[in-house]
Amino acid sequence: MTKQPITSDNLLSRLSPKASFVLWFVMVVTCCLVLLAEFSKAEAKYNAGLLAALEINSAEHQAAIALGQNYQNKLLVLVGDKQLQSATSTASDIRKQLQGKAWLESIYSNPLDAKKLQQLISYYGASPFSYLASEHKARLQKAIAEKKAQPVSDNFFSLLNQWSDPIVSQSLEQDATLTLASFLKERLFAQSSGASKWQFSQQEFMLTGDELNYIPIFITIKASHLNMRDSVDIYKTLQSIKSDYSQVNTEADTSSEILMTGMILHSAAASLQAQSEISSFGVFSLVGVMLIIFLAFRAITPLIASLAVIGCALLVGLVALTLVFESIHLLAFVFAVSILGIAVDYGFHVLVLRQHTQASAQVIRNKVFLPLTIALASTIAGYSLFFTTPIELLHQVVIFVGFGLVGAYLSALLLLPHIHFKNIGSSFALQPKQHSTYLTIATILMLAGISILNFDDSIANLNTKAEVLVKQEQKVSSLTGETVYPHMVVISDKDQEALLNKTQELAENLRAQGAILKSIADWQLSKSAQQNNIDLVQANWQLNNYQDVSSYLADNAIERSLKQAKPLELDPAFIAQYTGVNIKEIDNKYWTALLLNELPSKNQKQLIAQSLDSHYINLPQALSQQLTQVRTDIIYVALPAAIIILVILSLYFGFSSAVVMLLVPVVSSGLALVFSQLFQTSLNIFNVLACLLIITLAIDYMVFFRAHGATKLISHTVSLSAISSALTFGIMSFSTTPAVSSFGLTLLLGISLAWLLSHLTPLTNIKK
Amino acid sequence: MNKTKTTLFNKLQLPIATLLFILLSLSSVAFNSHAESETKAQSNAEAIEPLKGTFLQSKNIKPLKRPFKSSGHFVYFPTKGLLWQTEKPVKSVKLFANEGVYKVDQHGTLQKEAQLDNAFFLALFAGDEQKLAQFFITQPITNDDATLTCLALTPKSDTMKSLFAQIQLCTKAMNNNVKLPVTIALLEEKGNRTDINFQLSDTPLTAQELAYFD
Numbered sequence: 001m002t003k004q005p006i007t008s009d010n011l012l013s014r015l016s017p018k019a020s021f022v023l024w025f026v027m028v029v030t031c032c033l034v035l036l037a038e039f040s041k042a043e044a045k046y047n048a049g050l051l052a053a054l055e056i057n058s059a060e061h062q063a064a065i066a067l068g069q070n071y072q073n074k075l076l077v078l079v080g081d082k083q084l085q086s087a088t089s090t091a092s093d094i095r096k097q098l099q100g101k102a103w104l105e106s107i108y109s110n111p112l113d114a115k116k117l118q119q120l121i122s123y124y125g126a127s128p129f130s131y132l133a134s135e136h137k138a139r140l141q142k143a144i145a146e147k148k149a150q151p152v153s154d155n156f157f158s159l160l161n162q163w164s165d166p167i168v169s170q171s172l173e174q175d176a177t178l179t180l181a182s183f184l185k186e187r188l189f190a191q192s193s194g195a196s197k198w199q200f201s202q203q204e205f206m207l208t209g210d211e212l213n214y215i216p217i218f219i220t221i222k223a224s225h226l227n228m229r230d231s232v233d234i235y236k237t238l239q240s241i242k243s244d245y246s247q248v249n250t251e252a253d254t255s256s257e258i259l260m261t262g263m264i265l266h267s268a269a270a271s272l273q274a275q276s277e278i279s280s281f282g283v284f285s286l287v288g289v290m291l292i293i294f295l296a297f298r299a300i301t302p303l304i305a306s307l308a309v310i311g312c313a314l315l316v317g318l319v320a321l322t323l324v325f326e327s328i329h330l331l332a333f334v335f336a337v338s339i340l341g342i343a344v345d346y347g348f349h350v351l352v353l354r355q356h357t358q359a360s361a362q363v364i365r366n367k368v369f370l371p372l373t374i375a376l377a378s379t380i381a382g383y384s385l386f387f388t389t390p391i392e393l394l395h396q397v398v399i400f401v402g403f404g405l406v407g408a409y410l411s412a413l414l415l416l417p418h419i420h421f422k423n424i425g426s427s428f429a430l431q432p433k434q435h436s437t438y439l440t441i442a443t444i445l446m447l448a449g450i451s452i453l454n455f456d457d458s459i460a461n462l463n464t465k466a467e468v469l470v471k472q473e474q475k476v477s478s479l480t481g482e483t484v485y486p487h488m489v490v491i492s493d494k495d496q497e498a499l500l501n502k503t504q505e506l507a508e509n510l511r512a513q514g515a516i517l518k519s520i521a522d523w524q525l526s527k528s529a530q531q532n533n534i535d536l537v538q539a540n541w542q543l544n545n546y547q548d549v550s551s552y553l554a555d556n557a558i559e560r561s562l563k564q565a566k567p568l569e570l571d572p573a574f575i576a577q578y579t580g581v582n583i584k585e586i587d588n589k590y591w592t593a594l595l596l597n598e599l600p601s602k603n604q605k606q607l608i609a610q611s612l613d614s615h616y617i618n619l620p621q622a623l624s625q626q627l628t629q630v631r632t633d634i635i636y637v638a639l640p641a642a643i644i645i646l647v648i649l650s651l652y653f654g655f656s657s658a659v660v661m662l663l664v665p666v667v668s669s670g671l672a673l674v675f676s677q678l679f680q681t682s683l684n685i686f687n688v689l690a691c692l693l694i695i696t697l698a699i700d701y702m703v704f705f706r707a708h709g710a711t712k713l714i715s716h717t718v719s720l721s722a723i724s725s726a727l728t729f730g731i732m733s734f735s736t737t738p739a740v741s742s743f744g745l746t747l748l749l750g751i752s753l754a755w756l757l758s759h760l761t762p763l764t765n766i767k768k
Numbered sequence: 769m770n771k772t773k774t775t776l777f778n779k780l781q782l783p784i785a786t787l788l789f790i791l792l793s794l795s796s797v798a799f800n801s802h803a804e805s806e807t808k809a810q811s812n813a814e815a816i817e818p819l820k821g822t823f824l825q826s827k828n829i830k831p832l833k834r835p836f837k838s839s840g841h842f843v844y845f846p847t848k849g850l851l852w853q854t855e856k857p858v859k860s861v862k863l864f865a866n867e868g869v870y871k872v873d874q875h876g877t878l879q880k881e882a883q884l885d886n887a888f889f890l891a892l893f894a895g896d897e898q899k900l901a902q903f904f905i906t907q908p909i910t911n912d913d914a915t916l917t918c919l920a921l922t923p924k925s926d927t928m929k930s931l932f933a934q935i936q937l938c939t940k941a942m943n944n945n946v947k948l949p950v951t952i953a954l955l956e957e958k959g960n961r962t963d964i965n966f967q968l969s970d971t972p973l974t975a976q977e978l979a980y981f982d
Contacts, residue, residue: 085902088925114930157858160827160836163889163962164931164954169829176831199868201887204927548857552832 017361017418024414027407028312031319038322063490063591064617066584070576071485073105073226075219075262077238078476080212082255088204090256091215094241103225103234109217110205112188116578117170120184123574125174129537129565130530132179133186140536143545152540153548155182175561176553177546179537187522197481207479211255214479220577221264228271228330235268259472261484269466274330277735285340285728286310292724293344296428296716297355299421306347312411313343317404324399325392332396339401341728342379342697343408345721346372349704350416352717355425361417369413371707374652375700376409378645382696386689388637389630394689428719429712430759438760439660442667442753449674456682457627459620462739486518486595488617489608496570496583497526499590504529506611507594513604516597520572520581530567538562593617631685638692642666645699653706657763661706664757665698672750679745686743690729694750697725701758715759722755818845818978819948821968828961842966843973846946848981850893863980864889872980895919895939895947903928909936916940916950933957 015023079094081087091109098107108116124131132140139151159168159178167188171181197207207214221234242258293306317339321328349372353364380402386394473484491506493499504521511517525533540546546558572592576582583592600608600616608616642662649658669691676687701718708714729751732744820843827836838858843851849865861872862881869889870878891899897919900906904921911918918938923929936953954962 110927113927154858157836157838158860160829161825161838161854161858161860163964164956166930169956169958169960172829172831204925552834552836554831554833 015414020361020414020418024312024411027410028315031312031315031407034319035315035322038319058622059587059589060490060492060591060615060617061619061622063492063584063586064488064593064619066586067490067582067591067593068488070580070582072263073221073223074580075221075234075238075260075264076476076484077217077219078207078214078259078479079217080209080214080257080259082212084201084204084206084213084215086256087206087213087215090245090258091217094217094245097241098219098237101237103221103230105220105222107217107219109215111218112166112205114166114170117166117184120578121171121174121180123571124180124183124568125171127530127534127565127568128175128177128180128561129534130568131183131525132533132536133182135186136179136182137533137536140540140545143540144536144543147543149543149545149547152545156549156552159185176557177549177561197479209479212257214259219262226264228267231264231268232271235265235272238265259476259479261469261473261476263485265469266465269469270464271330273464273466273736274333277737277740278330278333281728281731281735282340284731288727288731289340289344289724292720292727293347295426296348296720297351297421298425301419301421302347302351302355305351305416305419306344308415309347309408309411310340310343313339313404313408316407317400317402320403321396321400325396329393329396332393332400336397336400336404339404339408339728341725342401342405344724345700346375346405346408346412347416348717348720348724350412351419352713352720354417354419355421356713364417365413367708371700371703372409372412374648374703376405378699378703379405379693379696381641381645382692385634385637385641385692388633389685389689390626391630427712427716428723429716430719431710431712431715432759434710434760434762436762439664439667439757442671442757443663446667446670446674449677450670453673453677454682455628455631455684457624457631457684459623459627461682462627462684462686462737462742464737482597486597487599489594489596489600490591490615490617491594491611492589492591492613494589496590497528499583499592500524500526500570501529502612502614503592503594506608506614509607509611510594510596510600510604513601513607515600515604518579518581518595520575520579520583520592523575523579524570524572524583527567527570534562534565534567537565627685631688634685634688634692638695642695649699649703657706660761660763661699661702664702664761665695665754668698668754668757669694669746669750671753672746675749675753676742676746680742684739684742686739687746690743690746690750693747694754697721697751698754698758701754702763705758706763710759710763718758719755722751726751726755818843818848818973818981819942819946819968820844820971820973820977821948821966823964823966825962825964828963830959841969841971843977843980844893844948845981846894850890851977851980864893865981866890876976878980892935892937892952893949895937895949900937904935909938911938917947929957931956 077091077094079087079091081090088109095107095109098104136155139155143149143151156178159165159181162168165181165185167184168178168181171178171184174180198205199208200206201208201213204215207216221230225234238260242260245256245258289310290303290307293303297303317336321332349368350364353359353367357364359367383398383401386398389395477484489506489510491499491503493502500521503519504525507517507519507521541558541562550558570583572583581593581595583590585591596604605616608614646658646662649661653661672694673683673687673691677683680687701722704714704718726748729744730748733741733748735741735744820841823840823842825838827838829836837856838854839856840852840854842853845851849863852862852864854860863870863872863878869881871881872878887899888903890896891903895917897906900919900921903925904923907920907922909918909920916938917940918936921932921935921937923932923934932954934955936951936955937949938951939947940950941947948968949964949966951966952964954964956962
């Protein structure tokens with residue numbers, strides 16, 4: 001029995017053409033004004049790269065991210081040349097070129113330059129006995145134990161004995177006992193030793209490679225300039241300097257190179273990649289969709305009308321996105337290109353009716369209102385499931401697509417029924433013999449194929465890094481003997497002083513097991529530890545161990561210094577500029593990190609696990625585990641959602657129809673996963689997320705077939721929708737970001753299968 | 769006129785040819801002798817013996833109420849490096865070798881010191897004007913002793929400027945074409961001054977001292 005097409009009378013259907021247009025126009029103008037106001041407020045914050053799109057909630061991971069921010073504004077450029085002097089001179093030219101840049105906080109090649117040294121001397125010089133070099137401390141302890149002055153005077157004389165030492169000569173005025181000089185020398189040079197290959201040659205801080213000598217340029221970027229636009233500017237500036245330099249040197253035929261590393265460069269490269277994909281996918285999708293519209297209607301008016309629907313969808317989506325989110329992820333736009341395919345569907349449903357009937361705008365509106373509303377509700381419901389994930393990128397996609405579709409829906413209902421054109425156009429209709437066997441075979445195939453599915457949500461497989469930057473990082477890492485991004489152990493405590501003591505103890509224990517690491521406790525001691533150091537100097541003074549040293553100093557110089565000595569106030573933020581390690585307050589606790597040069601060994605990991613409030617951080621692993629968790633959780637969210645959809649469909653079309661209407665989308669998405677597995681070594685969360693969308697889109701097809709019957713007209717409309725959606729999603733499978741390409745591929749396959757099964761599965765013979 | 773010239777040229781042709789021949793012969797002799805001297809220098813370098821001497825260092829630093837004086841021995845092996853042994857007031861041994869600077873601990877073990885630069889120290893000690901010109905603007909200084917060559921070295925790079933305002937170096941040529949510093953004065957921006965005086969000694973080299981250069 002053929003069902004009568006379902007129509008409805010509603011407020012929109014009673015609107016006059018003029019009123020409809022005015023309402024649509026007001027919506028568009030309002031959105032434009034809001035968008036203008038939003039853009040004029042401040043620089044919109046954008047971010048790129050998949051890691052930035054994920055949220056991770058545990059306190060230790062949040063601490064690790066916060067402490068790792070110190071690395072986000074740092075860049076290391078290595079200027080390599082056969083001749084050290086040429087490298088030095090090029091590095092100097094580059095520093096001069098970058099000197100005036102608004103984003104630049106600091107730039108230098110020698111980490112021990114006079115200005116930095118002076119800043120350290122003035123901080124520590126306020127109480128020079130608070131901090132002791134370990135070797136000096138051992139000598140002071142030895143002097144007391146052996147009741148000899150020699151270890152104390154040896155330290156003083158050894159330092160003075162050198163031909164020239166900037167640390168000694170600059171710190172002498174603050175501390176003539178050279179306690180401060182010993183401390184600074186040990187700490188500053190310890191930073192450039194260990195496994196590191198940094199050295200001084202011809203008085204330049206440098207690295208020696210197999211063929212070239214390298215002069216470093218250490219760059220710090222102002223925190224206010226870490227946004228996407230400035231990152232891209234910085235990246236382009238450095239690339240341009242690099243290419244200018246390469247050109248000059250190719251002409252001069254000398255062997256040289258410039259290497260660059262820094263997290264900000266990855267963000268910039270990811271941003272440029274995303275921008276390129278947004279524009280290329282956008283253009284291809286738009287041209288493809290326009291071609292389909294033109295073929296379907298062979299007239300300019302429906303083409304313009306469809307573009308108005310798409311434009312309005314993009315506009316409303318963008319307004320919602322800028323109003324809801326402070327920082328927008330560029331990958332959201334890549335995912336959101338799919339809106340073109342779905343938005344144009346709404347236009348097709350109205351325009352096809354317009355094309356094939358001479359009915360009034362009101363009749364057309366009545367006819368499409370219910371299926372369009374159900375399609376809108378189910379698509380938004382499907383996308384809304386993304387809110388259950390901790391992936392903010394997907395939340396942004398939901399907002400953009402959800403609101404965008406409302407814009408498309410309103411445009412399709414308000415504007416399109418009033419369009420007039422007479423061309424027949426090409427038919428995309430297909431009316432094969434429908435039989436339930438097809439769905440049965442597809443179901444069996446899907447069930448059989450599920451066993452071959454192999455999932456791997458490792459974040460490394462989902463994200464891409466610019467290959468050229470990765471290669472440079474590997475080279476820099478091999479040259480410096482240090483990892484570009486250190487391994488992190490986070491330590492916490494409610495009290496800052498206790499945290500420093502705990503950190504110092506763990507750092508010492510790990511070093512005893514061979515770890516090479518950076519720790520804030522090398523530069524910031526708790527007040528009690530500082531007082532112990534002062535007491536040690538005082539004890540030596542009282543034992544007259546400073547006798548030889550005193551003969552060179554002004555009368556009572558040491559006595560005066562000891563009287564004034566008191567523990568220094570902590571200033572981790574100041575020290576973080578030099579060491580890269582800071583203390584952050586998160587969740588009412590203080591957190592710091594030990595930065596390890598290598599992956600901790602089994603014993604070192606055990607040591608960390610045994611230490612109170614200490615955690616070894618493996619952020620990629622934590623994120624991957626979280627994604628796996630989300631993927632399994634989706635099933636628990638999708639099941640109740642499917643039941644709700646089944647109930648809604650049952651109310652309109654009867655239970656039996658509803659079951660088949662739901663089975664087709666479920667089988668399509670399941671088979672899409674099975675077929676995706678043939679193209680991918682492993683599936684991931686984004687393939688699964690694509691299934692949610694396949695279900696919502698496929699339900700639309702089923703609703704149209706069920707509501708209006710399996711007619712050529714509906715086949716034509718559904719085919720147009722499917723082709724346009726498959727085109728816009730399918731193009732995403734060409735993305736260089738595996739997350740996006742996985743999503744696009746499964747959607748392309750799923751939509752194609754849904755289109756096929758919706759045509760092959762009989763619905764009209766099922767009784768309500 | 770032309771004819772006269774031609775005649776004159778013809779007349780002078782023989783003496784000119786003779787003169788050219790003599791000049792060429794002389795230059796070939798000169799060339800041979802230069803080549804010979806290079807070969808000699810090479811063989812000298814190969815046969816160069818290490819030099820041992822004493823040093824006296826005096827540091828005048830503003831915050832110190834009296835100059836800091838230290839003394840010790842040095843062994844200079846022109847092709848291999850410099851061994852710097854301070855004896856007073858504190859014992860310490862440093863080796864400035866071609867591969868880097870090493871601190872020699874009490875057990876005789878070498879520990880590389882990444883922060884110290886061998887190239888500059890060796891160039892300074894060798895009085896190698898060509899190498900020193902890479903780092904300094906060099907200017908000769910007049911002095912009373914004709915056997916000494918004295919240079920004022922003003923640093924070129926900012927790094928070097930942060931260490932020294934000027935270095936005054938006086939060297940003396942030894943018998944085997946080797947120069948040895950007699951005095952080095954290191955002048956710093958803040959007015960600090962280090963004077964190092966060198967003197968060759970007859971003390972024989974020990975096997976241990978020589979072993980450092982292997």
